[in-house]
Amino acid sequence: MKLSSNKKLLSEIYPLVYWIRVWQKRIFKIICFALYRNKYVSKLDIQIEVLPYRYTYHKSRLIKKHSSDELYKKLQINKIKNLQIVVNKINGIIIKPGKTFSFCKVVGLPTKKRGFVEGMELCRGKPRSGTGGGICQIANLLNWMAWHTPLEITQRSIHSFDPFPDNNRILPFGSGAAIFWNYVDLQITNNTESLFQIKVWIDDKNLKGEIRTNSLPQIKYSIFEKEHFFIKIDDLWYRSNEIWRKVFIKNKNSSPIFLREEMMVKNFSKVCYEPDLSKYQVKII
Secondary structure, three states: OOOOOOOOOHHHHOHHHHHHHHHHHHHHHHHHHHHOHHHEOOHHHEOOOOOOEEEEEEEEEOOOOOOOOHHHHHHHHHHHHHHHHHHHHHOOEEEOOOOEEEHHHHHOOOOHHHOOOEEEEEEOOEEEEEEOOOOHHHHHHHHHHHOOOOOEEEEOOOOOEEOOOOOOOOOOOOOOOOOEOOOEOOEEEOOOOOOEEEEEEEOOOEEEEEEEEOOOOOEEEEEEEEEEEEEEEOOEEEEEEEEEEEEEEOOOOOOOEEEEEEEEEEEEEEEOOOOOOOOOOEEEO
16 A cells, blocks of 8 residues: 655645646636526525524634644634634525535635635645634534534535644544635535524634524434544554444434434545554554
8 A cells, every 4th residue: 555655746846836726726616606606505595583493503612722832822813813704604594405505605715805814724734824714613613513414515625634633632533624715615505395504603712503494303413433543654644534423313202213324424634743552543554
């Protein structure tokens, strides 16, 4: 099994090549959004009135202690400003039957002119400063919540690198969603007959969210992890796992009735740190 390579990509040697390719993809996606505009929800679909039933709820800490570096701390604080802008754009959005929520389409290009500031973003596994950095945290939240509903994730990417060691990790590795406007997107499609509503907000310590619906939820979901291990290949570490969910029918008079298990994703990412081998299953090739 040969995965490692020290060769640089052409885009790493010539940055202009990289940006030409980026804008090719972005222009193509803009055309797709225009051609299929009736498929997607828009800012006009925001509704102040809250739908009656909560399907799922989740929260994540705003400030994560991966580093004591002062620049890192500043970028973490700046991230909150970027998150608030995104919250204002998506809070209350209704996903009608047959419609798709696109994170990139609703939020738009994060620029200084639109109020976004320098936050932390990841580039090939390394943290760096970038305008709008940190908004992936909302995409992570939305992806995790959508897995606990009948909504379908129809487009999702994750970072191809695992940049930081686990620090009080709650969710399984690889359960987030990467965002890079506009073609690295998170898209959530409503293939049910019910309305769904995204609610997100920020308090002193946490980003919080819930997905609500107009129909009493009949199905319950439970997410779990399988086959999690680190593997060493040619002196480089990689991390792999599978994320599954159990599906239940709610039962008023007794415990939920188990229906089936579904595999959601299979992850495999390069690790940018030395893993603690005492805590995890390890494979060496």
